[in-house]
Amino acid sequence: AQSVAQPEDQVNVAEGNPLTVKCTYSVSGNPYLFWYVQYPNRGLQFLLKYITGDNLVKGSYGFEAEFNKSQTSFHLKKPSALVSDSALYFCAVRVSGNTPLVFGKGTRLSVIA
Amino acid sequence: GAVVSQHPSRVICKSGTSVKIECRSLDFQATTMFWYRQFPKQSLMLMATSNEGSKATYEQGVEKDKFLINHASLTLSTLTVTSAHPEDSSFYICSAREQGPNAEAFFGQGTRLTVV
Numbered sequence: 028a029q030s031v032a033q034p035e036d037q038v039n040v041a042e043g044n045p046l047t048v049k050c051t052y053s054v055s056g057n058p059y060l061f062w063y064v065q066y067p068n069r070g071l072q073f074l075l076k077y078i079t080g081d082n083l084v085k086g087s088y089g090f091e092a093e094f095n096k097s098q099t100s101f102h103l104k105k106p107s108a109l110v111s112d113s114a115l116y117f118c119a120v121r122v123s124g125n126t127p128l129v130f131g132k133g134t135r136l137s138v139i140a
Numbered sequence: 141g142a143v144v145s146q147h148p149s150r151v152i153c154k155s156g157t158s159v160k161i162e163c164r165s166l167d168f169q170a171t172t173m174f175w176y177r178q179f180p181k182q183s184l185m186l187m188a189t190s191n192e193g194s195k196a197t198y199e200q201g202v203e204k205d206k207f208l209i210n211h212a213s214l215t216l217s218t219l220t221v222t223s224a225h226p227e228d229s230s231f232y233i234c235s236a237r238e239q240g241p242n243a244e245a246f247f248g249q250g251t252r253l254t255v256v
Contacts, residue, residue, distance in 0.1 A: 061244060070146065070233050070247040071184075078242045117183065123241050127174045132183040 029054040029120050033131035040108045041139050048103040048134045050092075050118030060101040061119040061128065062092055071117065077101060088112070108138045142168045144236045146248025153224055153255055161219045161251045163234030169214040170236035174245070175207075178231040190217045224255040 030053045040046045052058055059078055063071035075086025082094040092103045101118060115135050119128040143166040153159050163173055171192050176184040188209050190196045196209035206228075208220040217236075221228055234248040 059242070063247070068149075068231070068250065068252060070144075070249040071235075073244055073246065076244050125172050125237075127186050127189055128235070128245055129186075130183045 029058070029122060029129045031118050031120050031129055031131035033116075033118055033134045035134050036132075037135045037137065039137045039139060042110055043107050046105050046108040046112070046136065046138070048116050048118075048136060050101045050103065050131060051099050052101060052118070052120045053099065054120055054122055056122045058101075059121045059123065060092075060094060061121075062086065062090070062101075062103050063117045063119060065115040065117065065133075074103070074116075108136075110138045110140050112136060113138045142166075142236075142238060142246045144170075144234065144246045144248045146234050146251055148251060149249055150252045151254070153253070155225055155255055156223055158220055158222045159224055159253060161221075161232055161234070161253075163217045163219070163236065163248050165215045165236040165246075168236075168238050170217075171214060171239060172237055173211060173217040174235040174237075175209060175217075175219050176233045176235065178233060178250075180231075184233060187219075221253065224253070226255045229253055229255045 032051045061076045062074040075084050077084045077094045085091045115133050117133050118131040145164045147162045173190045175187045178184050187202045188196045188198045190209045190211040192211045198204045211217040233250045235245045237245045
């Protein structure tokens with residue numbers, strides 16, 4: 028069975044500084060990895076995904092993530108954080124086929140002006 | 141990206157009544173939709189997988205007679221919470237995926253259900 032770990036409940040970063048939100052995964056087979064962002068009382072918005080190809084994936088709003096197979100990680104990064112990036116971030120994984128996403132517990136990002 | 145519309149966004153109902161939540165894929169056909177439940181400050185827990193034209197597959201611990209799922213067309217799935225109780229109060233989110241092995245899932249805006 029697949030699983031996702033987001034070791035940090037909360038990440039605080041000053042505006043303009045780089046941010047990293049950590050994610051590690053466990054699957055049998057090749058992983059399909061995703062990052063989503065959730066604002067209060069809203070659904071999830073897709074940020075980026077890794078299926079195959081380049082390990083560095085660029086997504087929406089200046090976010091990127093790096094797939095590291097040896098460390099089974101897929102950390103989310105952004106070079107310069109904005110206050111508007113403050114939200115709840117979910118890492119998710121699935122295997123190929125019509126399987127559902129399995130989510131991490133989420134990491135709350137707070138960007139301080 | 142593709143759009144998934146979920147309705148209503150908020151609903152308050154009395155104990156013992158039933159509530160229907162709709163999930164529509166507006167600009168793509170979704171053979172599979174997923175229903176999740178999210179408790180405060182927690183992650184999304186998969187409730188069931190809904191395939192168009194067939195019975196939904198429920199996760200362990202989810203009562204299929206209480207959470208009725210119908211996926212009658214390629215653009216619409218519904219979740220009906222029957223005989224609702226206060227412990228059913230939660231945030232329910234649907235997800236629809238485009239066809240193809242590499243497709244990402246798109247999510248509805250969620251429904252905040254409060255049972256009083």
